[in-house]
Amino acid sequence: MAKVKIQGHASGSGVFTVTAPNSNTDRTITLPDGTGTLAFTTGDDDKLLLSGGTMTGNLALGDNDILRLGGENDLQIYHDASNSYIDEQGTGNLYIRSNDILLQKYTGETMIRGVADGAVDLYHNNVVKIATSA
Helix, strand or coil: CCCCEEEECCCCCCCEEEEECCCCCCEEEEECCCCCCCEEECCHHHCCCCCCCCCCCCCCCCCCCEEEECCCCCEEEEECCCCEEEEECCCCCCCCCCCEEEEECCCCCEEEEEECCCCEEEEECCEEEEECCC
């Protein structure tokens, strides 16, 4: 039979942890105070791996929450409740690479199209108005 340990958080922050040790894996349920977060730990199968893992489902970030990439947070993607941003703040360039690039309105209306080894087209109201040619 497993032992059950009930212990308050050492910092006195009101975090409450129940741990049931198992010969293979510790199983922990953590109930933090006031945050609404409930964490279950049953080994590594319920956590996003630090390296080489695959996440399924959506990653939901709220307004003003920033997805930061790079050692110095060089690339940041976020929404501030009014506008959306992709910020490149590092020392290099921001590359968007593809064989065919479309800049579109969320409804699918094309504004700019660039084709590798081909034309670059500028659109107005989904109609080509300026096009490059060889």
